[in-house]
Amino acid sequence: MKTLRLLIFLVLLSTIQTSxxxxxxxxxxxxxxxxxxxxxxxxxxRAEILSYLDVAVLIIALTFISWVIIRKRSxxxxxxxxxxxxxxxxxxxxxxxxxxxxxxxxxxxxxxSSYVIPVTVIAFFILPLVYTLLFGRTFCAGVCPFGxxxxxxxxxxxxxxxxxxxILGIIPYLYLGLAIxxxxxxxxxxxxxxxxFVGIFRxxxxxxxxxxxxxxxxxxxxxxxxxxxxxxxxxxxLNWFSRFSRQHMTITPAHCIQCRLCENSxxxxxxxxxxxxxxxxxRKTRVKKLIIIIFLxxxxxxxxxxxxxxxxTSLAGVHSKVKLAxxxxxxxxxxxxxxxxxxxxxxxxxxxxxxxxxxxxxxxxRFKTGSWWVGxxxxxxxxxxxxxxxxxxxxxxxxPNKGRCFSCAKCVDxxxxxxxxx
Amino acid sequence: MQDRRSFINLFVRGSFLTGLAFLSGAxxxxxxxxxxxxxxxxxxxxxxxxxxxxxxxxxxRETVWQLDPAKCIQCGRCATSCVMTPSAVKxxxxxxxxxxCDLCGGYLKPDTKNISTAAENQLCPTNAIKRKFVEEPxxxxxxxxxxxxxxxxxVKGCSAFGNGSLQLQVxxxxxxxxxxxxxxxxxxxxxxxxxxxxxxxLLKGIEQDSTTAPKINLGEKGV
Numbered sequence: 063m064k065t066l067r068l069l070i071f072l073v074l075l076s077t078i079q080t081s082x083x084x085x086x087x088x089x090x091x092x093x094x095x096x097x098x099x100x101x102x103x104x105x106x107x108r109a110e111i112l113s114y115l116d117v118a119v120l121i122i123a124l125t126f127i128s129w130v131i132i133r134k135r136s137x138x139x140x141x142x143x144x145x146x147x148x149x150x151x152x153x154x155x156x157x158x159x160x161x162x163x164x165x166x167x168x169x170x171x172x173x174x175s176s177y178v179i180p181v182t183v184i185a186f187f188i189l190p191l192v193y194t195l196l197f198g199r200t201f202c203a204g205v206c207p208f209g210x211x212x213x214x215x216x217x218x219x220x221x222x223x224x225x226x227x228x229i230l231g232i233i234p235y236l237y238l239g240l241a242i243x244x245x246x247x248x249x250x251x252x253x254x255x256x257x258x259f260v261g262i263f264r265x266x267x268x269x270x271x272x273x274x275x276x277x278x279x280x281x282x283x284x285x286x287x288x289x290x291x292x293x294x295x296x297x298x299x300l301n302w303f304s305r306f307s308r309q310h311m312t313i314t315p316a317h318c319i320q321c322r323l324c325e326n327s328x329x330x331x332x333x334x335x336x337x338x339x340x341x342x343x344x345r346k347t348r349v350k351k352l353i354i355i356i357f358l359x360x361x362x363x364x365x366x367x368x369x370x371x372x373x374x375t376s377l378a379g380v381h382s383k384v385k386l387a388x389x390x391x392x393x394x395x396x397x398x399x400x401x402x403x404x405x406x407x408x409x410x411x412x413x414x415x416x417x418x419x420x421x422x423x424x425x426x427x428r429f430k431t432g433s434w435w436v437g438x439x440x441x442x443x444x445x446x447x448x449x450x451x452x453x454x455x456x457x458x459x460x461x462p463n464k465g466r467c468f469s470c471a472k473c474v475d476x477x478x479x480x481x482x483x484x
Numbered sequence: 485m486q487d488r489r490s491f492i493n494l495f496v497r498g499s500f501l502t503g504l505a506f507l508s509g510a511x512x513x514x515x516x517x518x519x520x521x522x523x524x525x526x527x528x529x530x531x532x533x534x535x536x537x538x539x540x541x542x543x544x545r546e547t548v549w550q551l552d553p554a555k556c557i558q559c560g561r562c563a564t565s566c567v568m569t570p571s572a573v574k575x576x577x578x579x580x581x582x583x584x585c586d587l588c589g590g591y592l593k594p595d596t597k598n599i600s601t602a603a604e605n606q607l608c609p610t611n612a613i614k615r616k617f618v619e620e621p622x623x624x625x626x627x628x629x630x631x632x633x634x635x636x637x638x639v640k641g642c643s644a645f646g647n648g649s650l651q652l653q654v655x656x657x658x659x660x661x662x663x664x665x666x667x668x669x670x671x672x673x674x675x676x677x678x679x680x681x682x683x684x685x686l687l688k689g690i691e692q693d694s695t696t697a698p699k700i701n702l703g704e705k706g707v
Contacts, residue, residue, distance in 0.1 A: 086647055088583025095619040099579045100626070104685045107656035110546040156660060163663045171511055177678075179511055180546050188508050195500055251664030264660065266568055306496040382674070403559040407673035410557060 113182045116155060120189055120205065123147055127204035128197040130471075131311045137471045140203050144210035152207030157260040159183055161190045161201065162208070162296040163253050165238070166245035173246040190296075194303040198310040202290060202300065202468040208259050209290055209468065215279050216286035219329030227331055228447060230292040235443045238295035239436040247428050249381045253295060286329035290468065301465040311462065311469040315481035318459035324476040325460065332466040333473065338458045351452050359445040366441020370433040378429035387422035390415060547678040549665045550686050553651040555675035558636035558643075562652060565667045566634070572658035573634035573667065575612070575627050581649035581689040584622035589645025590638035591615060591625055607637045629655065648688065656684045 123143065130139040151157065159167070164187035171179035190201035202209050222230075237253075244250045254260075258275040261267025267275075282288050290297055304310070313324050313333070324333060370377075378384050386404050394402055401409075408418065462473070551562075551573060562573035587599065591613050596605040601615060612631035616624045627650075634652060642650040668676030679686075 086581070086583075087645075088585055088647055090580075090582075091584050091622050093619060093622065097618050097622075097624075100624075102576060102578050102580070102687065102690060104576075104653075104687075104690075105655065105657035106684060107548055107659060107661060107681065110681050113546055158660060159663050167663065168507070168511065178547070181512065182546070184508050184511050188504055191504060192501070195497055250669055254663045255666065255669075261567075264567065303500060306493050306500065308497060382669075403557060403561070403672035406559075407555075407557045411555075411673065 113180070116151075117182050117185045117189075119150060120186065123150075123205045124189060124193045124201060128193060128200045131200050131203060131469050132197055132309055135311075135315060135471060135474050137475055140471045141213075143204035144213060147205045148207045148210035148214075151205070152211065152259070152263045157207060157257070157263045158254075159186055160208075161186050161206070162294060163251065163257070165296060165299075166241055166251045166253055169242045169245040170248060174248055191299060191303050194300050194307060196308050198307045198464060198469045199300050199304045199467065200311075200469050202297070203470045206290075207263070208294070209287060211259055211262070212279070212282045212287045212289060213470065215282045216329055217283050219286040220284050221326070221331055222285065224331075227291075228451065232440075232444065232447065233292050234295055234298045236440060237293060238298045239439050241295050243377070243429070243432045243436050244380075247378075247381060247425065247432060249378075258289065287468065291330060291466075304467070305465045307464060310464050311467065311471060311474075313460055313462060313473045314477045314479045316479050318461075319479060320459070321478060322460070323478060324473045327473040327476040328462070328467075329472065330466065330468060330470075332463045332468070334457065334461055334463050336458050336460060337454050337456055339456075355445070355449045355452065358448065359442065362441040362445040363438045364441070366444070367434045367438035370437025370440070371430060374429045374433040375426065377433055378426050381422075381425050381429070383418075383421045383425050387418050390418050546681040548656060548661055548681045548684045549654050549659060549668060549676055550679040550684060551652055551654050552675045552677070552686055553639075553653070553688055555673045556636070556639070556652055557673050558640040558652070559672055560635050560637075561670050561672070562667050563633045563635040565670050567660060567662060567666050568658060570632070571634040571667075572655055572660070573652055574629050574632040574655045574658075575634065575636070575638055575650050576653040576655075576685075576687060577625060577627050578649045578651060578687050578689045579624075581647050582625065583647050583649075584618060584624060585646060586621050586623055588615075588623065588625060588642070590642030590650045592641075594641065594645065607641050609633070609635060609637065613638060625650075651687055653685055653687065 123146070127140065127143045130136060130143060151160065159182070164183050167179050167183045168187050170177050190205070193200060204210070241251075241253045244252050256271075256274070258271065258278050261271045262275055278288055285291075320336075325335075327333070379388075382404075386408060389402055389404055390408065393405065462469075563571050566572055591607060592599070592601070592605050593607050599605075603611065606613070610631045610633055612628045612633075614626040614628055616626065618624050636652050639650045639652050642648055665676055
């Protein structure tokens, strides 16, 4: 018996070149010693019901933090709520799925009808936006574990100045545009891939990602919340929604007395310096500015779209189907490996060559349309930022910029005004 | 002036809310592409699943990552690309398919000079395959999950020379179920896909009964 098996083995060794999957070459033995065959263990993951618990915790945390910020007005309470969120959504849930990453699931679901988006992911995307529309960016203040982690290290926040803030503030728009483009085309989830803090939550990441996280946290000592301000793509949406929020955290509980005590209290440069003069410039210059803006916006939108559409082949270069088509077209010559794994898999799948090219062309076409949209969006954003710099809003009091303010309530303690008693 | 501003705010707020309502409604209620019977893995794409009586149908919303061993070419990237170290992908032994061979193609290197179980003759780089004598001439092979790094060397050997009972699988007690699997991104044969959480494993030679799946598992990590 043993020699027979050895023979079969050697024969197979010499004949079989390509791997064939799961063929019953050797019959199942009939045991005589009463041996019982062990079970193949297939342990399950986290129970689904727990992901609904996550949504419940999210709702409770959002409601609580909004109440703390709008009614209670206490930085201490905000801090401890954010610590709870850091522990639960960060270290216990290990940062997945988060509201920031859910942008990609939503975009993929909108463009690929075969992808089924879980209801819990929809909830993680929608709920913070709804709460922001009602109470401002309370999500950033006390629910997002990323914000909580960066708030912990912000020991020596420095003022960056309006210009630097504005320039760096464009990055999140670009990040959002690219994240949607790559998710919608089914290429990659770049927000998750370059998520700096998830490695800390898991205590497991590549050296590069740990380095990125370390850089962010160290720079976060001097530049408060660098990820939130200059990278977070979800922050872009929250910024828009917060501008039109029903209620918003106020620095003063009653009336601003212009004491300027809060002026330097915001670590994120989100407090607007008051513009006391109602009409600082005459009618003629304002009309001139408006005309410039009206002409500038479409021009920038078109230029942006056109520029990005020129780059669509390089943008599509990371898509697996485009990569495969390139490799089929130009096989890599390497001494170490005769052909790449992609080519091996493609050959064993028996797919015709024309189909590979066809699929890559479809992807390229989608990227062409997508890059027009992303480019136009970037042009429009750029134009609107310039417009925002040109047109000043009259406001005599010290108020937080509703778009940029994280509602962290750090400024609240600086205000000497006591609330009015009814 | 103040009235006009608050009116604009109210209007924009209303349109944002309506937009969000439409978006979530569209995402939840939209028709899914393709129709499959509930007996297939495609039940998460079936628009009849609301009225379906099968146990999978009630649980089709949450998804997990699954590796299809039929597509896998054992490139070795599962070992290196997972966000976890060691990888959450491990070799899984389907005992029902195993031939219990003495000369195991998954255990021994094919080009060994003299047949012995010395370390230099073993395929597994981490010595994760435990060989146990059962009876003449059969041997049982057991994967030590704590040692296995998911490189797939034994899987390649077993499918080339044996029955193919060693198969790579995402182990769901270890998998973080990332939003986007970092192995799926680099998999050369597109073997990864999102599947309903009620049927997480796909193994040749094993029929999976989803009704035996535990309803509550507090997600303890098997370390």
